[in-house]
Amino acid sequence: MCKFSIIIPNYNKGNYIKECLESVFNQDIQKEKLEVIVIDDGSTDNSVEVIKEFPVKFFQTNRKGAGGARNVGLDNANGEYIIFIDSDDFLSNNQILSKLDNIAKGQDVIFLSYIKNEFGKISIEKEEKSSIAEKIENTKFLSGPTKCYRRDIIGNTRYTEYTAYEDVNFILECLCKCETFDYLDEPFFTYRKVKNSNTTQEVSGKIMTDVLLEILKLYYLCFEYPQYKNNILNRIKSDRVPLRLDLLNDLIEKGENNFRKYF
Numbered sequence: 001m002c003k004f005s006i007i008i009p010n011y012n013k014g015n016y017i018k019e020c021l022e023s024v025f026n027q028d029i030q031k032e033k034l035e036v037i038v039i040d041d042g043s044t045d046n047s048v049e050v051i052k053e054f055p056v057k058f059f060q061t062n063r064k065g066a067g068g069a070r071n072v073g074l075d076n077a078n079g080e081y082i083i084f085i086d087s088d089d090f091l092s093n094n095q096i097l098s099k100l101d102n103i104a105k106g107q108d109v110i111f112l113s114y115i116k117n118e119f120g121k122i123s124i125e126k127e128e129k130s131s132i133a134e135k136i137e138n139t140k141f142l143s144g145p146t147k148c149y150r151r152d153i154i155g156n157t158r159y160t161e162y163t164a165y166e167d168v169n170f171i172l173e174c175l176c177k178c179e180t181f182d183y184l185d186e187p188f189f190t191y192r193k194v195k196n197s198n199t200t201q202e203v204s205g206k207i208m209t210d211v212l213l214e215i216l217k218l219y220y221l222c223f224e225y226p227q228y229k230n231n232i233l234n235r236i237k238s239d240r241v242p243l244r245l246d247l248l249n250d251l252i253e254k255g256e257n258n259f260r261k262y263f
């Protein structure tokens with residue numbers, strides 16, 4: 001078993017993935033502590049050629065979405081800890097993985113701060129220090145790279161495949177199972193918002209249907225983790241499901257797309 005498995009899903013990010021992989025392989029951590037797993041989800045650009053320049057565990061999927069690609073990585077990971085990185089992001093400096101190694105001492109989850117580069121606008125994003133119950137109810141940090149997970153706490157939990165907003169249920173279920181946690185306050189990675197990323201997609205009826213289904217599936221967590229039932233219910237209520245349904249109906253019936261206006 002190595003210490004860290006870094007899982008990187010990729011789709012048509014040939015212009016960025018080299019920088020991502022270089023940031024990982026240039027870390028000063030001992031090489032035997034690290035494995036890098038890259039899953040290409042049917043790219044049609046030069047991504048595969050770039051990926052094969054690096055000593056990664058390489059897998060290919062056929063448009064299963066980021067969730068499906070990450071599942072392949074999880075099924076083949078051997079590390080004590082799991083880290084997800086998107087292929088258009090990169091680690092913040094060459095010592096950051098060693099710093100994470102120094103504090104990762106058996107905790108279930110380590111919360112990772114990051115640098116946000118939104119089309120050139122730079123900010124530092126940090127998870128507030130609070131209880132797990134408060135995080136389940138309120139956290140807005142619902143993307144895969146914002147956590148480092150002990151592999152045993154993930155267990156059989158997997159991402160939804162072939163869908164948008166696949167992170168929500170995976171992260172919240174892992175938090176429901178979490179008993180010990182810590183924070184890496186120094187930014188671990190740079191999140192780069194680029195064209196064709198999930199966050200720049202047009203908010204279509206299909207995407208909003210995916211979102212609604214992911215929100216509704218949170219009800220199952222109420223039964224599986226009753227100690228957090230009220231926190232999960234409050235989260236569902238804050239997601240304004242009736243309004244989302246009304247807007248979806250308007251889009252399907254009338255072609256009026258008002259999602260951006262309200263969310």
